[in-house]
Amino acid sequence: MDITFTNVSYIYQRNTPFAHQAIKDLNFHIPSGSFVAIVGHTGSGKSTLLQHLNGLVTPSEGEVKIGEYKLTPKEKPTNLKELRSRVGVVFQYPEHQLFEETVAKDIAFGPENFGVPKETINERIKRVIPAVGLSEDMLERSPFDLSGGQMRRVAIAGVLAINPDVLVLDEPTAGLDPRGQKEIMEMFNTMHKEQGLTTILVTHSMEDALKYADHVIILNKGTKYMEGSPEEVFTQKDALKQVQLDVPEVIQLLNAFEDKFSISIPFHGQTVQEIAETIHSIVKDGVSNE
Amino acid sequence: MSRKLIEFRDVSFRYGEEQPWVLRNCSFEIYEGEWVAIIGHNGSGKSTIAKLINGLLFPQKGEILIDGQQVNEETIWDIRKEVGMVFQNPDNQFVGTTVQDDVAFGMENRGTPREEMVTRIEETLSAVGMEDYRFTEPHRLSGGQKQRVAIASVLAISPKVLILDEATAMLDPKGRTEIMRTVSNVQNKEDLSLITITHDLQEVVQADRVIVMNKGEIWDRATPREIFSKKDSLREIGLDVPFVAILADELKETGINLTKEPLNHEELLEDLWILHSQT
Ligand SMILES: Nc1ncnc2c1ncn2[C@@H]1O[C@H](COP(=O)(O)OP(=O)(O)OP(=O)(O)O)[C@@H](O)[C@H]1O
Ligand SMILES: Nc1ncnc2c1ncn2[C@@H]1O[C@H](COP(=O)(O)OP(=O)(O)OP(=O)(O)O)[C@@H](O)[C@H]1O
Ligand SMILES: [Mg+2]
Ligand SMILES: [Mg+2]
Numbered sequence: 001m002d003i004t005f006t007n008v009s010y011i012y013q014r015n016t017p018f019a020h021q022a023i024k025d026l027n028f029h030i031p032s033g034s035f036v037a038i039v040g041h042t043g044s045g046k047s048t049l050l051q052h053l054n055g056l057v058t059p060s061e062g063e064v065k066i067g068e069y070k071l072t073p074k075e076k077p078t079n080l081k082e083l084r085s086r087v088g089v090v091f092q093y094p095e096h097q098l099f100e101e102t103v104a105k106d107i108a109f110g111p112e113n114f115g116v117p118k119e120t121i122n123e124r125i126k127r128v129i130p131a132v133g134l135s136e137d138m139l140e141r142s143p144f145d146l147s148g149g150q151m152r153r154v155a156i157a158g159v160l161a162i163n164p165d166v167l168v169l170d171e172p173t174a175g176l177d178p179r180g181q182k183e184i185m186e187m188f189n190t191m192h193k194e195q196g197l198t199t200i201l202v203t204h205s206m207e208d209a210l211k212y213a214d215h216v217i218i219l220n221k222g223t224k225y226m227e228g229s230p231e232e233v234f235t236q237k238d239a240l241k242q243v244q245l246d247v248p249e250v251i252q253l254l255n256a257f258e259d260k261f262s263i264s265i266p267f268h269g270q271t272v273q274e275i276a277e278t279i280h281s282i283v284k285d286g287v288s289n290e
Numbered sequence: 291m292s293r294k295l296i297e298f299r300d301v302s303f304r305y306g307e308e309q310p311w312v313l314r315n316c317s318f319e320i321y322e323g324e325w326v327a328i329i330g331h332n333g334s335g336k337s338t339i340a341k342l343i344n345g346l347l348f349p350q351k352g353e354i355l356i357d358g359q360q361v362n363e364e365t366i367w368d369i370r371k372e373v374g375m376v377f378q379n380p381d382n383q384f385v386g387t388t389v390q391d392d393v394a395f396g397m398e399n400r401g402t403p404r405e406e407m408v409t410r411i412e413e414t415l416s417a418v419g420m421e422d423y424r425f426t427e428p429h430r431l432s433g434g435q436k437q438r439v440a441i442a443s444v445l446a447i448s449p450k451v452l453i454l455d456e457a458t459a460m461l462d463p464k465g466r467t468e469i470m471r472t473v474s475n476v477q478n479k480e481d482l483s484l485i486t487i488t489h490d491l492q493e494v495v496q497a498d499r500v501i502v503m504n505k506g507e508i509w510d511r512a513t514p515r516e517i518f519s520k521k522d523s524l525r526e527i528g529l530d531v532p533f534v535a536i537l538a539d540e541l542k543e544t545g546i547n548l549t550k551e552p553l554n555h556e557e558l559l560e561d562l563w564i565l566h567s568q569t
Pocket of ligand 2: 012013020022040041042044045046047048049431434435460
């Protein structure tokens with residue numbers, strides 16, 4: 001589904017002394033089928049932006065369009081439930097979306113709510129449990145008696161079980177162990193491609209943004225600071241520094257290399273192996289083979 | 291040798307009689323002034339260890355000593371004054387109705403004088419970059435702001451032992467580095483024992499020592515450099531090594547001989563520089 005924000009602002013506790021503007025005059029367009037990463041400093045408005053995508057909040061000003069659904073300060077879609085069956089959101093803290101007595105019931109909650117037949121739900125549970133790296137013997141446990149990373153996996157499984165068209169992920173790998181981080185990002189990426197999803201990823205991992213996204217939006221203090229392809233955005237060290245962000249580690253290393261050796265190795269998506277070979281030729285022969 | 295602040299003696303733990311053991315025969319010591327990182331796959335028992343240290347849970351087997359005192363029902367109130375902890379989800383620990391109250395709470399409990407409280411609130415909130423949010427309700431903060439406040443609250447009480455359970459997971463890399471620098475300055479100044487439970491390999495590199503958990507058992511304990519040289523076996527237990535170690539491996543593949551396992555960019559580049567000037 002296409003997603004368009006037009007002059008969107010959002011103010012928490014509007015018309016009170018505590019009013020706080022979290023989003024300011026935000027404009028962007030995400031074509032259906034894209035994989036977009038949203039990055040930004042603590043408090044820049046990322047989670048607030050995401051909450052518009054399934055109608056948890058409506059804009060204080062402006063207009064949000066998600067496919068045929070429209071949100072404005074005055075109108076919420078009448079079929080909000082239908083919107084939520086198509087836009088799956090994994091929240092920043094998994095505890096915020098777990099509430100059933102057992103893991104199985106928690107995963108079934110979404111699809112049940114959207115009228116998916118029992119057998120289909122059971123099939124989906126069988127499919128999503130291994131996809132998030134859990135085992136079936138966890139299904140009867142209480143989701144609150146799990147470790148942090150296990151809870152995260154259950155929360156992700158619950159969202160996958162609704163088979164959404166748009167996957168909205170708010171730091172989905174926080175709390176996962178290194179293997180889990182890799183596997184779950186790969187799994188999202190495979191689903192994104194195979195099922196033609198539209199994927200919106202909020203992440204602090206510039207590496208993941210670089211690896212998976214085809215478009216990056218940088219937020220600063222509630223407004224769009226920059227957008228473009230990962231290669232365009234992440235090579236602009238100084239501009240990123242302005243908003244307290246860093247370039248991905250691989251580019252940091254190449255920059256440090258340039259400082260020391262006075263030879264630049266421009267980044268254009270090379271693998272670690274290719275970078276090692278380039279460094280080798282400079283260190284050993286004093287020339288770049290590029 | 292400096293003072294032992296934490297000692298686990300053959301500790302085993304399970305969450306109920308019918309339930310499986312989630313920690314088995316764990317023994318380790320942590321000294322005053324030491325920074326120890328605990329790493330391990332999801333469900334390996336890291337948070338359980340943290341909860342045992344400040345007496346939220348008690349072991350069924352073995353014993354735990356904090357500064358020489360056994361952790362039990364009678365000692366937990368004293369012990370909790372010495373042990374500051376930030377939980378994996380900060381929502382579980384906010385007690386104040388405003389950010390400022392939350393930071394004050396722990397100090398009130400410890401009888402900190404009013405004037406000192408005022409200065410410490412200011413100091414700790416600006417140390418984590420949250421001075422503009424003193425009157426905000428904690429649940430109205432963003433994910434990363436919550437973590438910053440939770441860290442400020444625990445720094446304010448200057449505990450002897452500070453446990454951070456994935457306390458920076460929601461911060462951007464720069465924010466994480468800044469906050470960890472703040473924490474490590476306090477640690478050096480006050481000689482406290484710092485335990486960080488983390489999946490962030492960059493953070494692990496900065497610790498003095500690493501304890502690696504695997505399926506409820508201690509799998510290894512060593513310096514970060516020693517741990518990260520065991521690349522393949524770490525990957526087998528769901529872990530990984532930092533980017534610089536991966537690059538170092540690829541460089542070795544091309545025939546470059548590094549003098550040591552690099553832990554950061556500077557070490558790697560310095561090694562390469564020496565090689566370069568020799569050729
Ligand atoms: N309250 C509880 N009741 C029953 N079992 C629990 C409870 N809390 C945790 N467990 C189980 O104990 C084991 C260890 O959990 P723990 O939270 O210590 O793991 P962890 O290493 O902190 O993992 P993570 O990296 O995911 O946070 C896990 O298998 C978990 O499912
Ligand atoms: N429920 C709320 N009530 C009032 N203000 C809020 C609320 N939630 C967030 N805010 C404020 O709105 C701003 C944007 O918050 P948001 O959660 O969108 O940030 P974020 O970019 O997701 O940050 P993080 O990376 O820390 O998760 C912050 O300044 C925050 O304090
Ligand atoms: Mg957020
Ligand atoms: Mg844990």
